[in-house]
Amino acid sequence: MKPAKFAAKVMSVVMLCGIVFSQESGSSQGRGYVEFDPLDTVSVTPGQTKPVQFTFHVKNGYHINSNKPTTEELIPTTLGFTPPPDLVIAKVQYPPGQLTSFPFDPTQKLSVYSGDVIIKAAIIPQPHAPSGTYTVHGEFRYQACDNNACYPPKKLPVQFDLKVAKAKKSRPRPTRQSPNIH
C-alpha cells in the first residue's frame, strides 16, 4: 500500500471514530435529566382530531415531579406547545404519578415520574388549515431530584414535524327533490 493512501485511510478511520465518540459523549452533556424520544412525522387532515403521544425518558437514578405533585412547593412537570396558526394541540393528558418514598424522607410519599413518561395529546387542525409540513415547537418543563439532592428546574425543547394534508373537498349535498315534483 502506498504511504499516502495508507495515511489517508488511517486518518479517515480515526476521524470517523472521533465523530462517533463526540456524538456519544455529547449526548450526556448539558446536565439534562430527561430525554425526548423523537416523534415520526405526524400526518393530519384538516378538521380531524389526531391523537398523539410524546415519550420522555427520565435518566436512571433520577425522578421528576408528576404533573400533580403532592405539595404546593414542588414544581409540576408540564408540556406546552406553540403550534402554528390554525393548529391546536389540546387534551394534554399526563400519566398519574407514582407515589414513592425516598431515603431522604421514608415517611412521605411523593408523586413522581421515573423511567418512561408518556404524555398524550390531541392535534386538531382547523378545517381551513393550509396544507404543508410544519415544525411544531414545544417545551417540557421539569425539576429533577435523585435520592439525596434536587436540581434546578429545566426546560427541554421538544419539536416534531406535522404534515397537514389537503382538506377533503366537501361534496355538495344532493338536493332532495320535492316529492311533489313529478
Added chain:
Amino acid sequence: MKNSVIFVGVVIVVVTGLLFLGKSFTSHQGQVASANGNGDEDRFNGKPAPDFDLKVLDGRGKTLKLSDLKGKAVVVNFWATWCEPCKIEMPWLVDFQKKYGGQGLQIVGISMEDTDEKTISDFAHKMGVNYPILIGTEKVADLYGGIDGMPTLFFVDRSGRIVEHELGLRGMDILEANIKKSMNSTESAKAQ
C-alpha cells in the same frame, strides 16, 4: 488489498475500544464524586470562602456580607423551597443554630430560586427558620462552583476558610461533625 482491510478493521476496533474505555472510566469517576457529595474538595477546602453581599429576606432592604461574620464559624446553605431534601435538613439547621449559636456558629441560608420573596418568606416561617435567609444570585452561585444541586452546604471556619462542603442531604451527625470542625479548626482557634 486484503491486508489493508484487516488493518483498517483493527484500527477501528482499537480506537473505538480506547475511546469507550476512556469514557466509561471518566463516567465512573464522576459517579464516585457524586456519591461522595464532595468529590472536588481540593477545589474548595482550605480556600477562603468567596465573599458575598446579598439581600436579607424580610430585612427591609438590608444586605449581609459573609465578611461581616468573620470570627464566627459559618454554615452557608444553598437551598430552594422546591427541594424536598432541603426541607428535611432545615429543622436540623434550626437545632444546630440553637445548640451552637452561643459558641459562635452562624447558619446562613441562601435561597436559589425564581420564586417571589413572599413564598420564600412564608416557607421559612413555616419551617421555623431562626437564621438569616438571603436571596441568592447566579453570580454568587458561580463563586461557589455553580451550585448544581441542592442542598449544598459550605462549612466556613472562623478565619473565613472553607473546611468542608457537602452536596445533597447527609446525615445529621455528618453535618454536626462538620460544624464542630468549622468551629474548632486551627485557623478558627487563631481567629478567636
